[in-house]
Amino acid sequence: MMEGWLSAEEAQAVWLSLSVATRSVLVSLGPAVLVAWLLVRGRFPGRFLLDALVHLPLVVPPVVVGWALLMLFGVRGPIGAPLEEWFGIRLVFTSDAVVLATAVMGFPLIVRAVRLGLESVDEGLEAAARTLGAGRWDVFVTITLPLMLPGILAGAVVAFAAGLGEFGAVITFASNVPGETQTLPLAIYTATQTPGGEATAARLAGISFALALGGLMLAELIARRMHRWLGRG
Amino acid sequence: MLEVRLRHRFPGFALDAGFTAGPGVTALFGPSGCGKSTILAAIAGLFRPDEGRVTLAGEALLDTATRRFLPPERRRCAVVFQEGRLFPHLSVEGNLRYGLRRAPAGADGPGFEVVVDLLGLGGLLARRPRALSGGEKQRVALGRALLSRPRLLLMDEPLAALDAPRRAEILPFLARLRDMEGPPILYVTHALEEVDALADALVLLEAGRVLAQGSPDELSLRPDLPLAARRDAGAVLTCTVAAHDPARGLTRLAFPGGTLEVPLRREAPGARLRIRLRARDIAVARTRPEGVSIHNILPCRLVAITPSAQHPDEVLLRLRVGEAVLLSRVLRDAVARLELREGDEVFALLKAVALDHAPG
Structure with missing residues (x-):
């Protein structure tokens, strides 16, 4: 369908962006729920520091995040070297690297939304569930998690929409390889740097715009449905 | 038999209460802020007092001397809260079955249909809690607690959030609950009409202390207790x-x-x-x-x-x-x-x- 008016390379960029954004959200969700839980319910000395660390990607320039990832996961980095040596995994300049960079950048967005979701859960309901015979983990799975679902979904959609457009961290850590790491914003950037690329840039920008708008509207729709489902609407 | 002995210091308030409760309904009666809900939470395992011992049928649920603290899910003391606390994402039936599904295999108690009948919940099973009236919510909360097959039923001012007509609607259900061969009930309230209608035994509380314990008939005749000073004495x-x-x-x-x-x-x-x-x-x-x-x-x-x-x-x-x-x-x-x-x-x-x- 897209191939009709997009070049193969353009279509690939759109597809890669969608795939990367989806994968980065899926990778982040579990850790984000855990971190949000620690931040809201945890009582440990390093909580303040953890809070700051999680929010770092929001305030540090994305290029710096990309550089830090390059240092850590690069072929000679403290994580990258053993990864390659023991498992033969090389991240840099692959689409997995794009996913990792996008996930790190989107992580604070998901954590913030999940945290709001968790804070809205009435601890009295959890206490009631425990007096009815449910253990801590049972309560988390059957009461807490379903009740914070609106927050989790909202975070996922926002991180997905933002992930479609991650630029600085991606280009620094994963570079700009067409078909491998060239996502939508990277393709738009390349097009604007190429003589005669104005039409390509306009088409891709239009798609970016539509995807972001669609994502935000979907988030709102889901939020409304969920609130009605939970009887809060 | 429930035996309770608790001590806890709050800023500006000290709880130091001891009492026993047998079968039937024991009412914990006193003004707001006298510590009755705290006592209930400590028995349920939702609150850890500085010092104390709670035993139910000889088993210690809490004993600070031996550092024993049974988690709430293993105490099997179901609580009916003032605000109902129904799970909003589950249907009425889902709420009712929540505790039933988690009750130990050997636990005895009325079946699902019996409780639904007793509390008149038949027409509500498919509904969500938000679609229920205040009185209906409390009936579901009651059924949910009962179906978890508790060894002790704790009620924390279950009627306080309701208006007078709703209270009058629920009271007969509570009386029916009391009259079936169920678990002992500890009933926290500051409404004398509920004590009169339900209580077999009465524990009078004031400022964190037990003033008197006995049958309601006996205690209401004692001129030395605050009961005698009430307009409805x-x-x-x-x-x-x-x-x-x-x-x-x-x-x-x-x-x-x-x-x-x-x-x-x-x-x-x-x-x-x-x-x-x-x-x-x-x-x-x-x-x-x-x-x-x-x-x-x-x-x-x-x-x-x-x-x-x-x-x-x-x-x-x-x-x-x-x-x-x-x-x-x-x-x-x-x-x-x-x-x-x-x-x-x-x-x-x-x-x-x-x-x-x-x-x-």
Whole structure:
């Protein structure tokens, strides 16, 4: 369908962006729920520091995040070297690297939304569930998690929409390889740097715009449905 | 048998309470802030006191001396909270089955259909909690707690969030719950009408301490307790419905010592009920009055005249009718005018319509 008016390379960029954004959200969700839980319910000395660390990607320039990832996961980095040596995994300049960079950048967005979701859960309901015979983990799975679902979904959609457009961290850590790491914003950037690329840039920008708008509207729709489902609407 | 002994210091408030509760309904009664809900939370395992020991049927649920703290899910003390606390993402049936699914295999108790019938929940099963009225929510919360097959049922002011008509709607359900062979119930309340309707035993609390413990009938006759200072102070009589007289619009209640005529009631003949005879509703006469509208004229013996602690111009008269004791609140001046002495034979006068306030 897209191939009709997009070049193969353009279509690939759109597809890669969608795939990367989806994968980065899926990778982040579990850790984000855990971190949000620690931040809201945890009582440990390093909580303040953890809070700051999680929010770092929001305030540090994305290029710096990309550089830090390059240092850590690069072929000679403290994580990258053993990864390659023991498992033969090389991240840099692959689409997995794009996913990792996008996930790190989107992580604070998901954590913030999940945290709001968790804070809205009435601890009295959890206490009631425990007096009815449910253990801590049972309560988390059957009461807490379903009740914070609106927050989790909202975070996922926002991180997905933002992930479609991650630029600085991606280009620094994963570079700009067409078909491998060239996502939508990277393709738009390349097009604007190429003589005669104005039409390509306009088409891709239009798609970016539509995807972001669609994502935000979907988030709102889901939020409304969920609130009605939970009887809060 | 539940044995409770708790100590905890809050800023500006100290809890130091001990009591026991047997089968049936034990009411923890006292003003707001006297620590009764904290006691309930400590028994349920939702609150860890500085010091204390709670045993249920010989098993320690909590014992700070041996550092024992059984988690709430292993105590099997279900709680009915004031706000219901139904799970909003589950249907009524999902809520009811939540505890049932987690009850130990060997636990005994009424089945799902029995509880649904008992509490009249049949038409609500598919609904979500948000679609329920306040009274319906509390009935579901009651059913949910009961179905978790608890060894002890804790109720934390379950009617306090409801208006008077809703309360009157739920009370009969609570009475039915009490009358089936269920777990012992610890019932926290600051409403005397609920104590009168439900309690087999009463624990009076004030400022974190137990003032007295005993049967409600006994405690309501004690002039030294704050119960005697209330506007609705009076004797509580356990009666049975003797007969209805719809033509005259009244019901005859039998109590050990005589009969009372009260406005027509809904209970079937033979039913047992508790009636509070407020001391301020009872007058005393030297001779049997003629030509008065008052239905209840009970010959009795004046056994004690106690000055009221709250009102210097009033006294409490203790009147014996057969095995029962009534209280009458009159002015000191009335005692002087009638020259009343302890031991005198008098008549207690009680208007029938003064007795239409009892719930049910």
